[in-house]
Each structure stands twice: as C-alpha cells, then as structure tokens.
Amino acid sequence: MGVPASHRRMAAWLGLATLPLLFVARSASGQEWQTLAVSRHPSGETELDVTVQYGAGRLEIERADQEMLYSLRLRYDPEAVQSITEYEEGRLRVGVESLRGHHGVPWKGSGELSLALGPGRPIDLTVEFGAGDADLNLGGLSISGLTVRTGASDARLDLSTANPVPMRLASFEVGAASFEAHGLGNLNAESIEVSAGVGSATLDFAGEWQRDAHVSLHMGMGSLQLLFPAGLGVRLEQGGFLASFDGEGFDQRGDVHYSPDWDTAERRITVDIQAAFGSTTADWIR
Amino acid sequence: MSDSPSDRVARRPLDGPASVGPRVRIRQVGLVAVLAVLTGSVMAGTVRAQVGSVVAKEVVVGSSEASLRLELVDRDLAISLHGGVVDIDGREVGRFEAGSTLDTAWRQLLASAVAMDGTALVRALIDWTPPEDLDGPDRELGETIDGALESTLASSTLGDPPRPVDMDGELVRSLLSRSDRLGDLSEVLAGADLDHMILRIDEDVYVAGDEELGTTLLAIDADVDIEGTVRGDLIVLGGTLALGEGGRVTGDVYLAEARLLSNEGVIEGSVSELSSDEVEAADEERRESLRDEIRAEVADQPSERGVSWRLLRPFRAIGRGIGGLLTIGVNVAILGLLGWLLVYFAGDHLAVVAETARRSPGRAAMVGVAGTFLVLPVWLLGTLALVLTIVGIFAVPFWLVLFPIAVVLAACFGFYGAASGIGEHVARWHHPWVQWVRSSNPYTLVSAGLVALAAPFLLASIVEMGLFFGLIEGLLLVAGWLVLASAGLVGFGAVLLTRAGRRPAFHWGGQPDDDPGPWDDGSPSPSGRHDWFGAEAPRGPGEEPGPETS
Numbered sequence: 053m054g055v056p057a058s059h060r061r062m063a064a065w066l067g068l069a070t071l072p073l074l075f076v077a078r079s080a081s082g083q084e085w086q087t088l089a090v091s092r093h094p095s096g097e098t099e100l101d102v103t104v105q106y107g108a109g110r111l112e113i114e115r116a117d118q119e120m121l122y123s124l125r126l127r128y129d130p131e132a133v134q135s136i137t138e139y140e141e142g143r144l145r146v147g148v149e150s151l152r153g154h155h156g157v158p159w160k161g162s163g164e165l166s167l168a169l170g171p172g173r174p175i176d177l178t179v180e181f182g183a184g185d186a187d188l189n190l191g192g193l194s195i196s197g198l199t200v201r202t203g204a205s206d207a208r209l210d211l212s213t214a215n216p217v218p219m220r221l222a223s224f225e226v227g228a229a230s231f232e233a234h235g236l237g238n239l240n241a242e243s244i245e246v247s248a249g250v251g252s253a254t255l256d257f258a259g260e261w262q263r264d265a266h267v268s269l270h271m272g273m274g275s276l277q278l279l280f281p282a283g284l285g286v287r288l289e290q291g292g293f294l295a296s297f298d299g300e301g302f303d304q305r306g307d308v309h310y311s312p313d314w315d316t317a318e319r320r321i322t323v324d325i326q327a328a329f330g331s332t333t334a335d336w337i338r
Numbered sequence: 339m340s341d342s343p344s345d346r347v348a349r350r351p352l353d354g355p356a357s358v359g360p361r362v363r364i365r366q367v368g369l370v371a372v373l374a375v376l377t378g379s380v381m382a383g384t385v386r387a388q389v390g391s392v393v394a395k396e397v398v399v400g401s402s403e404a405s406l407r408l409e410l411v412d413r414d415l416a417i418s419l420h421g422g423v424v425d426i427d428g429r430e431v432g433r434f435e436a437g438s439t440l441d442t443a444w445r446q447l448l449a450s451a452v453a454m455d456g457t458a459l460v461r462a463l464i465d466w467t468p469p470e471d472l473d474g475p476d477r478e479l480g481e482t483i484d485g486a487l488e489s490t491l492a493s494s495t496l497g498d499p500p501r502p503v504d505m506d507g508e509l510v511r512s513l514l515s516r517s518d519r520l521g522d523l524s525e526v527l528a529g530a531d532l533d534h535m536i537l538r539i540d541e542d543v544y545v546a547g548d549e550e551l552g553t554t555l556l557a558i559d560a561d562v563d564i565e566g567t568v569r570g571d572l573i574v575l576g577g578t579l580a581l582g583e584g585g586r587v588t589g590d591v592y593l594a595e596a597r598l599l600s601n602e603g604v605i606e607g608s609v610s611e612l613s614s615d616e617v618e619a620a621d622e623e624r625r626e627s628l629r630d631e632i633r634a635e636v637a638d639q640p641s642e643r644g645v646s647w648r649l650l651r652p653f654r655a656i657g658r659g660i661g662g663l664l665t666i667g668v669n670v671a672i673l674g675l676l677g678w679l680l681v682y683f684a685g686d687h688l689a690v691v692a693e694t695a696r697r698s699p700g701r702a703a704m705v706g707v708a709g710t711f712l713v714l715p716v717w718l719l720g721t722l723a724l725v726l727t728i729v730g731i732f733a734v735p736f737w738l739v740l741f742p743i744a745v746v747l748a749a750c751f752g753f754y755g756a757a758s759g760i761g762e763h764v765a766r767w768h769h770p771w772v773q774w775v776r777s778s779n780p781y782t783l784v785s786a787g788l789v790a791l792a793a794p795f796l797l798a799s800i801v802e803m804g805l806f807f808g809l810i811e812g813l814l815l816v817a818g819w820l821v822l823a824s825a826g827l828v829g830f831g832a833v834l835l836t837r838a839g840r841r842p843a844f845h846w847g848g849q850p851d852d853d854p855g856p857w858d859d860g861s862p863s864p865s866g867r868h869d870w871f872g873a874e875a876p877r878g879p880g881e882e883p884g885p886e887t888s
Contacts, residue, residue, distance in 0.1 A: 084400065084401045084402070085400065085401075086398060086399065086400030086401070086402075086403065087397075087398070087399045087400065087452060088396070088397070088398050089395070089396070089397040089398075089399075089451075089452040089453075090394070090395065090396045090397075091394065091395050091455050092393060092394040092395075092409075093392070093393055093394070093455075093456075095393055120455065123455065125452065130400060130402075137396070139394075
C-alpha cells in the first residue's frame, strides 16, 4: 500500500525488460584469456599445407628456431572464440573461430597467435586474417604457395632470404588499412597478384630474383608505393580511373614505363596496375 | 694447462675411438645421440626415435583449465585439471580445488612447458614432483600425476639405452635442461662433422706434436692441449683449449663455455664461441616474459585461502560497474556546475536556445550540421577576405584565434541549451521520480537534461555489473554517444538560429507554432510561458510550485 502505483509500474516494467536477458545472460566478468601452446616434430613429412584463419588480434608467422614441424602459441578468449589446431598428414589448420551463440564483441581485447614453421620442406601457406596487426616473417622458409587475405588490418610481410623452392603464384588480397611487403624478390614466384581495397600498400621488390615474373596490382582507393632494386628490369603499365602515377627513373614509351636497363637486365618483371582512385609512386632502391 | 684442476686426470695421447673405455663409450653414445638430434646431423635418424618419440605437445593454460597432452610414438598421454576434476587419459582420477597447492604447482609446470620442447620438456616433466606440503587426497593425486608422467615418458623417451641423464658433467646437465640453449648450440654445431668423431668427457686431451687425429674431436668438461694436428673440427664444451706452437686444426673450432688459453698454432677454419651467459640471459628473459604473461593470465585463479575465484567474479564486475557509475556521476556533477554558472550569467539567452532546440529540433539539427560543415570554409574564407582587404590583415591573427574559440563556445552553449530543452521534457513527464525538475527552475532543467544525456552511459555501467550481454553494453555506449552528438548538433544549430539566444523572436514570433517539430507535445507556446522568467509553468497534478529563480 505504501508503494506508489507508479513505482510498481516502473518495477514491473524493469522486470519485464530484464527477464528475457536473464535467460541468455552470460557472465559479464570480462574476458578470460587462455594460452594454448602446440608443437609437433616432423615425422617424415615431405611438404606442409598450412592454413591460418585468425579473426582479430595480433598474428605472427615466422621460421621455427629448432627443427620442428610447427610450433604455435595462441592467446584467446575461450568464451568468445574456439581454438583451431588441426593436423593430419601434412595439413595444418590453425586459428580461431567464433563460438556459436556468442554475442559479445569479439574484437575486444588483444588476442595473439604466434606460429613458427619448420624449415626444410615446401610449405603451401594460406593466411586469412581479419583485423589487427599481422607480421609474416617468411625468411628461411621454403614456400611453394602463398595466399594472404586480410581485412581491416595492418599487415607486414617480410622475406629476408631467398625462397629455395619455386612458386607459381603469390596472392595478396588486402581489404583496408595498410599492407607492407618487403623482399618480394625473394619470393621466387612466377606471378604475384596484389588486390588492395582501401588504404595504403607498400611493395618492396628487393631480393634475389631467380626468375622473370609478372606482377598484377589492383588498387581500389588509396596510395600504392612501389620500390624496385637497381638492376631489375621493370616494365610498368598503369590503367584506371582518377589514378595518378609518379615514378622517377623510368623511360616512358607510350603509356608504358620502362626501367632504363629493361633491354639488358638479367631479370625482368612486368607490372600491371589497375587503380580506381589514388596515387602510385615508384622509386628505386639505391 | 698444468694449473688446471683437470690435470688430476692423467693426460694420455689420443688413439681414436677404439681406445675409449666401455663406460665412456656408453656416455659417448648418449651425448652424440642428444647432439645429433639437436643438430639434425646424419646420426639423427637413429636417435630421433628416442627424443623424437614425443611427437607433439599441447599445453592449455587458462583460468578454468590447465591441461597437457603429449603424443608419443607408441601412445598418448593427456592430463587435465579442469572444472575441479583431474583426468588422466580421459579417466577421472580425483578432484581438486581451484587455487590449491596442487593446482598451483601443476600450473607452474605447464607455464614452463609452454616454452619447452624435446628433451628439455621431457626432462622437466619427469623431474616434476608434487609439492612437499601436500597431504591427504591431494598428495595421492599429485603422486598419481607424477607417476603417469614418469611411467610414460621414462619408458618412451629416455629409455635404455642411451640415457642422457646418466652423463656426467654439469654443463651437459645444464644443456639438457634448456631446450633453447640446446637450440643455439645446435646452430653452432650445425656445420660440424659429427658422423665420425672422438669424444672425451671429463678427460683432458693432449695431442702430441707428432700425432695426428684423423677426425673431429669433441671434448666436454675437459682441457684440450693440441700440439699436433686435428684433421677435422674441434669442439670444446666447457674447459679450455690451448693450441701450442705446431698445433693445427684443419676444420673449425667451436667453443661453448670454454676458454681459448693460447693460440700459437694454426686454425684453418673459423672459430665460433657460444657465450653461455649471453644465450642463457636471452633465453631466460624470453622465458620469464612468457611466464609473466601466463602468470598474469592466471593471476586471478588461485587463492591460497581456498576462496573460489569464481565466487568473486560478480563482485569484480559490480566493482567495475560502480566505478563507472561514480565516474559518470562526477562528470555530470562537474558539467552541472558549469551549466548552473551558465544559467546564472546567461540564463535569458540559454532559455531561448533551449526552447528553440526543444521545439524545433529538426531544423536546429539541420542548421547545426550545416554549420559544422561550414565552420572550416568560413574560417578560411574569412581569413582570405581579411587578407584581401589589406586593412584587415591586422585582424587576421585575432580572427584565426577567436573564431575557433567562438565556435567552441557556441557548441558548448548549444549543448547546454539542448540539455535544458531535454530537461524541459523531463519536467513535463510528471513522474514522481522527476518531481524535483521544474520548468520554472532552469537549474533543475539543466541538471535533468545532463542526467538524461548521461542515462545511456549509466545504464551501460549497470549492465556491466553482470547478467547482461556485452553487446547490450556496447549498444548502450554507442547510443549514448549518438545522443550526445545529436544534442550537440541540435544545440549548435539552435545557437546559430537564435544568434546565441539574442533573437528570441525566432520562437517568440510565432514560428514555433508553424513548425512544432517532432518533439512538440502541444504545450502552450513559449511566448505564453516564459518559464524561466517568472511565469507559471504547467505542472502536473499535485505538483507544488517551484522556487522562482532569476
């Protein structure tokens, strides 16, 4: 009797509003990080097929220090995502996938995946990365195939040493933010394809070129910086809409730009650029 | 060399592998096996079945789980402490309490195991023993786990022969306990010819001037004196090397924890030194970093007093939520004080802005958006115009500084105007909870408006206390910021429309009735109320007249 009717109505309203939530509630105690460490020694594998699927956080891929087949360390929120570590007969799949029914904010916090791959056998590597920072240090590894797909992320690829096995295609699909690739000459790839959406991309073609190659670049909107080592024969052609090109040290023949030593260079690459909006700059590494 | 303590072991000339005694030979095999595995040399094939019998390792360390799974050549081993249950190979062997001594000790072992592989991992697991202070069921449980580890690993990995743990020498034991150290050692020895070699452990080596070794020499914990020729590599792990006059090494020299006392001879290859301190320091730093990280992750886990960590979770969430509420409360209070000052000094103008924002929010918002977009061009064009007039150049510095300040002040003024407008809506709610909000009292209107604008954030803090989705908390926060931005735009537009409240005719002149706006509730025109200026405002049933303010 002492409680005003309006208070009772308010209490009832609040109760009704919160009731459905109680059934689907989860602890709001924050994220509970879990560390997973997995390693495996080689047992006769002649090659390795690696797929990395990582949604958000920090991703590192590098050469294993010891003679391991692979070694990974994953830091994740077990209430939000489920770890993936599947290995069978030379096929490795690692990463995380969202738990069904999880409605939290998966990008909250800072998950981390560090993967080290053993040298000594050809690796066909596919990386699918969502958001965050990615460092792919593939120097010292034998890469027979490379596919990198990133979303809104800052990704950096570094090939510090020459890839000893030939590669038919290296493919990079970059969504937004920035992408840097250094030492692309060490890829030993017959063809390199880069498709970038929005943001900036820096492609450094330094390295030990073991073959002629074709490079195909598709840029949506943003800036593209190309760095070529001196002595590499470069044929560069750009098309697109409202896209500018700024390159010093090139000879222009029609719509095509050539490096001065194109006709005599030991190794040559042809670069086709399709850019919608944005700017492309090409520089030489002295 | 004569000063060396190792001289107590009689020197004797080397005569090749055939001269090695049986005891030493067994140790040779063991050490070569370990080194071969580590260096990946040709001999590794036979040895990999030993150390490599641990094919794969999986360690999970989290707040609710601490488990280890080993895949060996001939069997698997899985030990898990999860949810109060201890499982070994999928079979429940007992129960434990989170945060107990056993739980903590097991977690510490796994924290180390995360960074280990190979022999070091096996060694660490075998060496693990339950804490001494365990008793009762926990003691038995710890011994069960220990027994499972030892029975599995000892038979599968360090079986007989060879058994590296039997090797003498602190250096070797030290090496075997550190996988990363061994990894670095393996790099140093990667180029050494380990297929054919002579091994000496705890035995000094002397090669006389007329002697010649036809293969690689590996000396561990030994002093090596070379006056003759070594046709191969020379590796010294612990001890010293003296290369006398006439001494000659045709291959490379590797020194690990060893000193080169003299080099009067000839080394045709290179000299590589492995500083144990440097490597160990780097390894330890890396490992400690990893341990710290894992400790931090499980820091909330154990409580020696036995209080269940999970029981404390809701309190932590409540604590965070209360902290958020307090923070928002303080912010609202500070903003409220500033708002009261504004009411005190510029109440008339604020009332006009507030009424404009309340009655024509759509128009005000559009003007606010347009004004926001035009701020920069106007600033630049104004500067240009002043420059072009020559005379106005002197005013350019003032314009550059004062214009942005004026814009910021206008935005703030508009925000408070919008808050007052919202407060007016709150006052018309006629709910007992908001009886303190009176249209006749601009101070309460500003306060109520600020509280209303902060409501989404307050709700988000309440939601954070528990029971609700993080998603809802996020949505509330997004909604809160959107409301704030909208209020800012509407207020800014109202300031522009009313010339900072100096043009009450915008509303008072009858336009409000022509454009009541979406929030209009059909109340009497402001021209008939003038709530802030002493006129009686509409009140709810039973509502007492509020204090008049100036």
